[in-house]
Every structure is written in C-alpha cells, then in structure tokens.
Amino acid sequence: MKNLWAPWRLEYILGPKADQCLFCLPANVDQDRKRLVLTRGEHCFVLMNRFPYSNGHLMTAPYRHVRCLIELDSNEASEMMGLIQLCTSILKKAFNPDGINIGLNIGEAAGAGIEEHLHFHLVPRWVGDFSFMAVMSETSVIPEHLLTAYDRLKAHFKTYT
Secondary structure, three states: OOOOOOOHHHHHHHOOOOOOOOOOOOOOOOOOOOOOEEEEOOOEEEEEOOOOOOOOOEEEEEOOOOOOHHHOOHHHHHHHHHHHHHHHHHHHHHHOOOEEEEEEOOOHHHOOOOOOOOOEEEEEEOOOOOHHHHHHHOOOOOOOOHHHHHHHHHHHHHOOO
16 A cells, blocks of 8 residues: 655545636736645746646746646746746755756647646756666655745745846
C-alpha cells in the first residue's frame, strides 16, 4: 500500500470547481495568498502551482487571456522574461536547486494542461529528486506544505517589488 500526505488536495477534491480561468485574476489582491499569487507586475504575474511537480514549482502568466506566445505584445513578452529571470534568482536563493526546468507548452498536443491561457512553468530540480518514487510508482514527493513554501518565497518577492 502506498500513502503520501498531500493535505492541499482535499480542498480541490471536495471544493467547488472554478468556472473561470485559473490565470484570470481579479484586480484586487485580497485572495492572492489563497490563489498562491506571489507577485504582480504591470502586464504579468507569478504564482505557485497548486499541484506541483516539485517543491517550489512556479508559473508566470500574462494578465491578458492569450493562447500563444506570438500573441503577446512586446511589453508583455519583456515583462514575462523579466519575471522568469526573477523567479530563477529567487528559486536559487530560496531552494538551492541543482537545476531548474523552464518550459512553455502551447496546445494540447504539446502537453498544455490549460491551453486557453499561456503560462510558463519553472520547476526546481535536484539530483536524484524523484529517484525510485517517480520511476517505480509514477509518484512525486513534495517535501514541504504548499503554504509554507508560499510564505518562504513571498518574502523573497517582497524585496523585488
């Protein structure tokens, strides 16, 4: 028998399902912690992945609802790259990973889980981080509670905003 503790999943399983896009944020910041939004720029924002592949899994997205990279205007594209650089720097300081996967999936065929709203993933990686669990059980282990990681990362983002 395999048991993994993931307390944040119960909220997803039992809670109401959103009928709106995960990446379409309200203008107010009242629910940013609940929605795991770490920082907001002028055109784009950073949030944590609620169902991460790895501890510290971040995503960046434009506010504007676009499906493809070529739909971003130059201001959005520039700010997006700046936020990806910022996230990389913060992940290195906060989690000290051996590497970071940074990726964008455009379209269902490319693996986009939410293809309606463009978003980049930043996934910290450590040598041997998934070891036998991923290989033998197709299971990843997240060693830190999501909101604990959020609070740790949020402190780093405050110094940049």
